[in-house]
Amino acid sequence: MPTERHDPNATGVLCGIGAYASWGLFPAFFGLLAPAGAVEILAHRVVWTLVLMLILLAVLGRLSGLRHLGARTWALVAAASTAIAVNWGVYIYAVVSGQVIEAALGYFINPLVSVVFGVLFFHERLRPAQIVALLAATVAVMVITFDYGRPPFLALILAFSFASYGVIKKVVPLDPRTSLAGEGVVAMPLAAAYLAFLGVTGTGTFFGHGAGHSLLLMSAGLVTAAPLLLFGAAAHRVPLATMGMLQYLTPSLQMAWGVLVLHEDMPASRWVGFALIWAALVVFSTDALIRVRRVRGVRAAATSDE
Numbered sequence: 001m002p003t004e005r006h007d008p009n010a011t012g013v014l015c016g017i018g019a020y021a022s023w024g025l026f027p028a029f030f031g032l033l034a035p036a037g038a039v040e041i042l043a044h045r046v047v048w049t050l051v052l053m054l055i056l057l058a059v060l061g062r063l064s065g066l067r068h069l070g071a072r073t074w075a076l077v078a079a080a081s082t083a084i085a086v087n088w089g090v091y092i093y094a095v096v097s098g099q100v101i102e103a104a105l106g107y108f109i110n111p112l113v114s115v116v117f118g119v120l121f122f123h124e125r126l127r128p129a130q131i132v133a134l135l136a137a138t139v140a141v142m143v144i145t146f147d148y149g150r151p152p153f154l155a156l157i158l159a160f161s162f163a164s165y166g167v168i169k170k171v172v173p174l175d176p177r178t179s180l181a182g183e184g185v186v187a188m189p190l191a192a193a194y195l196a197f198l199g200v201t202g203t204g205t206f207f208g209h210g211a212g213h214s215l216l217l218m219s220a221g222l223v224t225a226a227p228l229l230l231f232g233a234a235a236h237r238v239p240l241a242t243m244g245m246l247q248y249l250t251p252s253l254q255m256a257w258g259v260l261v262l263h264e265d266m267p268a269s270r271w272v273g274f275a276l277i278w279a280a281l282v283v284f285s286t287d288a289l290i291r292v293r294r295v296r297g298v299r300a301a302a303t304s305d306e
Helices: 008-024 026-031 038-060 071-096 100-122 128-148 153-171 176-201 210-218 220-235 240-246 249-261 268-305
Strands: none
Touching: 008 026, 008 220, 008 240, 008 249, 026 071, 026 249, 038 071, 038 176, 038 210, 038 220, 071 100, 071 153, 071 176, 100 128, 100 153, 100 249, 100 268, 128 268, 176 220, 210 220, 220 240
């Protein structure tokens, strides 16, 4: 009998959808932790993510990888830990303070910030379509700044912190699981000290709000690690162009949650700003798809000539 074959590309797409959809539903999860403040949630997220990753590395027999890291690698891991801690903390604050739409804006802007960082740190050259997209995004931020009466600080911090994290991860010589565990090791002392302080002063929420609340705080580790593992599985199976398109699922779901569930204010001027961002992303994504197809065509032609 013929054996059933699984298409690795289809599996990768499903993993990618699972990762980006999970991140898109984060506002629903963090909203359940409302009795806890943003910093306490961040501290629990760091602690329980590290616990989970250490267990995973132990099961895979890769714990020794952490013990043999050099000083330069630890410095890069510390920088990555700082960037992602800022990103996590600001995002949690945005959710618990009812500013989910502005957080979504940050992740819409993020791919364009990554392009700028590619130019600054890796001397990549901007293509005309990328310049157009960046100009449209700049105008969008100006429109939203006028609408808010201030720059969208939360969105900008989220975009720049996650882009910084991406730059650092690009040069860290570790697999994603070991790197994430190392980032947790770096952040653990501060997180544990803060939780201990909350416990001593009686201002923490881990105890005193029922077992359900405690379990939800502990599950922050699984909620953090699971999408990252799905993302890792997708990245090995799916073309970058496909991953680039899937990533917009996250801010789209976040924005929908802010508008439809939380009923955050969304005046016409803010819609104009978001429309400019979406136009920039259409230009950016179309250019990326055309470039990928062109490269594939050149490779296919080269292969046929051999």
